Amino acid sequence: MNLSQEFANHCELALPPWAQPFLSAWNEPLDGPAARMRLAVALSAENVRQATGGPFGAIVVEERGSRLIGAGVNLVTTAGLSLAHAEMVAISLAQSAVATWNLGATGPAQLVTSCEPCAMCFGAVPWSGVGSVVWGARKEDAEAAGFDEGDKPADWAQTLEKRGIRTRGDVLRQEAAAVLAAYATGDGAIYHPEKN
């Protein structure tokens, strides 16, 4: 077969240059849902301010400790990869850090995301090995800002619970939703395959 010249053998997910200094400067211990969410929401806001992607942030943290294992922001437009949602980036970088696809291998891990996961990120949760998921803004907040959350089962949170993955929503919902609303009224592009 004549492969097209631009055929790609690999691709990369990489945090923007601002992320590591931003995380290093973060002083608050990640010792509870609100403290963890403050960082996830701060990442979502900084991602917009730096113009490196959509208004979404996520972290993976030790469930019972406070160690940050991975962090992510939405990088769809800058990485040119539709899978580069904040949750997918945080999960993948956490897995790279612990050198296994199973984030439960070295003790319970928690995914904390500034917005309720979309259909893809919801589907990714059970495969990642995280023991719990915490989100801030709701699907309707994302939709009010023009984003599409995809088609999840109506009882999506319960399906996670049935798999032994604990769920908790509405943590700092107002703060998280405010970042979405500000993005929608600003000049940040909301990307849709249909519109390109």
Place this chain on the structure above:
Amino acid sequence: MNLSQEFANHCELALPPWAQPFLSAWNEPLDGPAARMRLAVALSAENVRQATGGPFGAIVVEERGSRLIGAGVNLVTTAGLSLAHAEMVAISLAQSAVATWNLGATGPAQLVTSCEPCAMCFGAVPWSGVGSVVWGARKEDAEAAGFDEGDKPADWAQTLEKRGIRTRGDVLRQEAAAVLAAYATGDGAIYHPEKN
């Protein structure tokens, strides 16, 4: 914050070394669903033979032409990334090749996968910009081989159709399912967060 020493800034999705020569040597034009599926299934089988991941293969191809835009195999265990399903790899490498997250930007593209997409890969389809999805083995074939397909809406294919994404299953189902069955009776690990 004291970031853990092993904190990761980036990670990579890369095809195994055998893939590019394998694709270059493939002679059959990708001019219809069965021809395309033969390549996706061949990738799934070769991935097992080479011990580079689970028994799943996928390609992204021009819908109306026959140019291969991207290819993927399951790389979960070898990449250490739970998102590295064949479909996600094929979509991401295709997006890298065309330098945009929107695979519809340069004409309709088709995702052809050896097995019905799991909940994550189903959720990823609308974000990728592909215009159609074709699969071989069914969910029940994957489950019979010990794999978990996750929790999709019961009408998942119809939700794609409603978004204007055409779907077609059961293309070379027997051939695709045979690779799954052979894997299950061989010594390839079936990975579950619960079992690690």
